[in-house]
Amino acid sequence: MMSPDWRPPTLETDRLVIRSFEEADAGPLYLHAANPNVTRFTLWEHHKSISDTMLFVRDYARLRYIEGVPEPYAVALKDDPGRQPVGAVGCFWASLPNRTMELGYWLAESVWGRGLAAEACRPVVSYAFTACGPQRMQARVIAGNTASVRVLEKLGFRYEGTLRSGLYRRGVFEDVLIFSVLRSEWESR
Numbered sequence: 001m002m003s004p005d006w007r008p009p010t011l012e013t014d015r016l017v018i019r020s021f022e023e024a025d026a027g028p029l030y031l032h033a034a035n036p037n038v039t040r041f042t043l044w045e046h047h048k049s050i051s052d053t054m055l056f057v058r059d060y061a062r063l064r065y066i067e068g069v070p071e072p073y074a075v076a077l078k079d080d081p082g083r084q085p086v087g088a089v090g091c092f093w094a095s096l097p098n099r100t101m102e103l104g105y106w107l108a109e110s111v112w113g114r115g116l117a118a119e120a121c122r123p124v125v126s127y128a129f130t131a132c133g134p135q136r137m138q139a140r141v142i143a144g145n146t147a148s149v150r151v152l153e154k155l156g157f158r159y160e161g162t163l164r165s166g167l168y169r170r171g172v173f174e175d176v177l178i179f180s181v182l183r184s185e186w187e188s189r
């Protein structure tokens with residue numbers, strides 16, 4: 001357990017600032033989280049009102065930060081002086097006793113196709129391996145999400161297999177692809 005004011009450190013890449021969420025992010029993030037194209041392959045539903053987004057940036061974030069994990073991080077473009085969030089990325093414990101973390105990410109549709117997801121994930125995964133000490137970083141992708149598979153391939157994750165009909169979502173059974181990278185592989189990449 002961390003103190004209630006602990007936040008994951010701000011990370012920077014060429015094009016991005018990756019920082020913790022705050023309440024003021026709810027409005028700008030809602031504009032993107034309300035887009036059903038964004039949630040086509042996600043475990044969460046598109047936001048119906050700003051209070052859905054407030055639950056994420058304030059309440060969900062508070063629960064994760066107190067665990068000391070880099071989840072959720074806001075992704076902002078350095079180009080934008082307001083540094084408004086255009087998505088979220090993070091690593092959380094999938095299984096603490098097994099020292100397995102999971103990577104998740106999503107970006108606003110307006111910034112897709114520029115390689116920004118992999119750019120955002122790289123320093124976050126590095127920070128998670130260093131600060132939280134997992135043995136394994138995994139990622140789950142709903143079958144059909146080719147852009148997401150490409151992101152994981154670019155990051156050096158390895159495809160392990162498919163949980164056939166492993167997810168019942170929106171009234172449909174979906175296949176779930178499992179990817180992972182081990183600590184030693186990440187460190188020697």
Ligand SMILES: CC(C)(COP(=O)(O)OP(=O)(O)OC[C@H]1O[C@@H](n2cnc3c(N)ncnc32)[C@H](O)[C@@H]1OP(=O)(O)O)[C@@H](O)C(=O)NCCC(=O)NCCS
Nearest residue numbers: 038041105106107112113114115116117140141147148150
């Ligand atoms: C999946 C997602 C994070 C990818 O992020 P991104 O920064 O757009 O990814 P990239 O720019 O690296 O594109 C990945 C691949 O998808 C394809 N792609 C992505 N956006 C595209 C677009 N608008 N038009 C055409 N192809 C596109 C490209 O072929 C690219 O492959 P390449 O690197 O071989 O060229 C983003 O599309 C997203 O947020 N989707 C909705 C949420 C989601 O599904 N999250 C993942 C859940 S597991």
